[in-house]
Amino acid sequence: MIPVTPRGFKDILPEEARWRESITMGVQKVLSSWGYAPIETPTLEVLEVLEQGGQLAKMPFRLFDADGALLVLRPDVTLPIARMVASRLEEITKPLRFRYVQSVFREEESLRAQSREFTQIGVESIGLSGAAADAEVILLLVEALKACGLRDFTVAFCTVGVLRDLLDACLRNGEVDDSWRSTVLAACHENNLVAVRRLADDARIDSRHAAALRGLLDVRGGREAIDACRRLVEPLGCVDGLDVLAQTYDIIDQLGAAEHVTVDFSVMSAFDYYTGLVFEAYAPGLGVPLGSGGRYDRMLEAYGTNAPAAGFAFGLERVMHALLEQDAAADVVTDSSVIEEVIIDVSNPIAAFQSAAELRRQGKPAVLVTTREDC
Amino acid sequence: MGEVNTKDSRLKIAVPKGALYPQSVELFAKAGLDVSGLDDPGRQLVFYNQGVEFYIVRPTDIPVFVSYGGVDCAICGKDSLVEAALEVVELADLGYGACRFVVAEPEQALGAAEDAYRRLGIMRIATKYPRITKEYYDREGVQVEIVKMHGNIELAPLCGMAERIVDITATGTTLRENNLVIVDEVLQSTARFVGNPASVRIDSRVRGLAEELAVLV
Numbered sequence: 001m002i003p004v005t006p007r008g009f010k011d012i013l014p015e016e017a018r019w020r021e022s023i024t025m026g027v028q029k030v031l032s033s034w035g036y037a038p039i040e041t042p043t044l045e046v047l048e049v050l051e052q053g054g055q056l057a058k059m060p061f062r063l064f065d066a067d068g069a070l071l072v073l074r075p076d077v078t079l080p081i082a083r084m085v086a087s088r089l090e091e092i093t094k095p096l097r098f099r100y101v102q103s104v105f106r107e108e109e110s111l112r113a114q115s116r117e118f119t120q121i122g123v124e125s126i127g128l129s130g131a132a133a134d135a136e137v138i139l140l141l142v143e144a145l146k147a148c149g150l151r152d153f154t155v156a157f158c159t160v161g162v163l164r165d166l167l168d169a170c171l172r173n174g175e176v177d178d179s180w181r182s183t184v185l186a187a188c189h190e191n192n193l194v195a196v197r198r199l200a201d202d203a204r205i206d207s208r209h210a211a212a213l214r215g216l217l218d219v220r221g222g223r224e225a226i227d228a229c230r231r232l233v234e235p236l237g238c239v240d241g242l243d244v245l246a247q248t249y250d251i252i253d254q255l256g257a258a259e260h261v262t263v264d265f266s267v268m269s270a271f272d273y274y275t276g277l278v279f280e281a282y283a284p285g286l287g288v289p290l291g292s293g294g295r296y297d298r299m300l301e302a303y304g305t306n307a308p309a310a311g312f313a314f315g316l317e318r319v320m321h322a323l324l325e326q327d328a329a330a331d332v333v334t335d336s337s338v339i340e341e342v343i344i345d346v347s348n349p350i351a352a353f354q355s356a357a358e359l360r361r362q363g364k365p366a367v368l369v370t371t372r373e374d375c
Numbered sequence: 376m377g378e379v380n381t382k383d384s385r386l387k388i389a390v391p392k393g394a395l396y397p398q399s400v401e402l403f404a405k406a407g408l409d410v411s412g413l414d415d416p417g418r419q420l421v422f423y424n425q426g427v428e429f430y431i432v433r434p435t436d437i438p439v440f441v442s443y444g445g446v447d448c449a450i451c452g453k454d455s456l457v458e459a460a461l462e463v464v465e466l467a468d469l470g471y472g473a474c475r476f477v478v479a480e481p482e483q484a485l486g487a488a489e490d491a492y493r494r495l496g497i498m499r500i501a502t503k504y505p506r507i508t509k510e511y512y513d514r515e516g517v518q519v520e521i522v523k524m525h526g527n528i529e530l531a532p533l534c535g536m537a538e539r540i541v542d543i544t545a546t547g548t549t550l551r552e553n554n555l556v557i558v559d560e561v562l563q564s565t566a567r568f569v570g571n572p573a574s575v576r577i578d579s580r581v582r583g584l585a586e587e588l589a590v591l592v
Contacts (some may be wrong), residue, residue: 008523113443116537132451154576154577156576156577191462191463191464191465191575192464192465193464193465193466193467194466194468194567195463195465196470218582218586220576220582227428262577266464266575266576267576280576282573282576282577283573283577284384284573284577284578285444286444286573286574286576287442287444287445287571287573288444288572288573289445289572289573290445339582
């Protein structure tokens with residue numbers, strides 16, 4: 001029998017491992033220079049506890065331990081960090097900034113060519129809100145993706161506030177019931193623009209609300225897209241988050257990063273926990289998002305701590321795919337050819353160890369070899 | 376704004392083989408795309424035209440091509456989208472290719488399925504669309520055994536292998552010819568214009584084409 005790994009799990013051999021290491025180190029340096037501190041969370045979490053904070057990413061791996069507790073392999077890192085902050089750092093007196101590189105695990109159907117373990121690089125900013133905090137998260141994502149070596153990418157962002165406001169207004173007017181509202185949200189999460197328009201055509205909906213809902217997900221572009229959105233929803237008073245979004249865009253623009261961002265109101269993620277800013281990063285030729293993020297100001301509340309929070313995560317493997325697509329995969333220099341070989345004399349091994357140590361002191365990698373190794 | 380440069384690249388579009396094909400090609404032509412060669416493709420499956428690449432794909436495979444980024448956008452029946460349950464952005468309802476999913480049973484055995492369900496607590500359903508079928512019966516709260524088949528599923532109830540079928544029909548002719556009677560409707564389907572989630576956000580040509588097609592139909 002050929003010893004195989006489980007479907008969607010893989011070994012990482014030196015060539016790939018070196019490349020991963022060099023990308024990860026570069027990104028960590030950037031995140032660290034913005035004041036983000038490293039943290040780690042456990043591989044396993046209690047399912048019930050994670051679900052308390054919000055909807056879990058796709059299907060997590062589940063298992064029972066010897067105590068009969070239902071556990072999950074962490075399907076993302078945002079919820080574990082919220083749990084950690086609430087349980088370990090009860091009183092948040094000043095902003096917290098965390099970064100991480102951790103593998104996450106997700107169950108996938110067979111024959112869909114999907115990994116079930118992948119590496120997420122991300123940050124969490126806790127205790128901060130407002131345009132500057134939102135801009136920081138987006139700018140940091142742009143910096144991080146650049147540090148990976150990516151040239152061509154776009155962070156598409158918007159706010160979920162406007163849609164929430166609009167749906168609430170329809171509900172308040174007694175035009176529709178709660179089930180209509182959740183059907184619209186589900187259609188947005190599924191990227192089904194046809195269904196959203198059809199739901200807007202519901203005869204019960206006020207025609208101005210219907211027109212705004214029909215048009216909202218098509219709004220995209222630069223700064224002018226935020227104004228276009230405002231024209232659509234301001235007469236209805238559904239402008240939640242729009243001022244902050246405009247300020248966020250202006251900060252990014254004035255810092256010269258506008259070439260890497262787009263406003264796009266169709267970016268409604270599959271997670272239900274976002275409360276304001278929401279974004280996804282894309283690279284040409286990849287077909288799937290590099291990563292995503294946003295603001296989730298109610299998540300910590302679910303764990304009994306009150307603090308706003310925002311963050312992002314992107315997939316290391318997805319970035320590597322995008323780099324290959326863009327022919328931007330850097331050759332990692334520490335290949336075996338630049339490692340000095342020191343021949344070990346079996347009668348006096350000490351000398352070889354010493355000369356290798358001397359080379360390393362000079363900053364040169366050195367490896368001990370016996371002549372026999374060459375054959 | 377951060378528009379990724381797409382000037383040098385051709386937009387990749389998948390066109391469904393079969394019933395939706397002629398109208399899809401016609402629609403792309405009306406939208407001003409270079410559809411040279413598509414009218415009579417012969418055995419050719421890929422066309423590298425001015426500004427656009429067309430891939431002729433089996434309808435049920437289109438969601439995979441779009442979702443995995445093989446193509447930027449495509450025309451696809453709603454039926455294939457529901458059955459595949461993959462991530463694509465549904466941009467426009469094109470209206471043509473209307474058909475419906477129905478539950479049918481043999482005319483000479485009308486009521487036999489109900490009978491089996493009452494006495495055995497189970498009903499066997501043959502279908503090419505197990506996901507749509509399962510979702511339908513879950514909604515109805517009926518316990519069924521679903522058998523996935525690949526074609527001519529009307530044979531299954533005729534030889535007594537299954538009590539009912541869930542299948543797609545445009546006119547009902549095939550069902551009638553095989554003495555099958557429609558007992559319920561599952562869902563309606565039309566052709567949709569769909570996009571890859573990343574392409575929709577970084578390549579403005581996809582949304583532009585969606586708007587143009589929506590106006591044309």
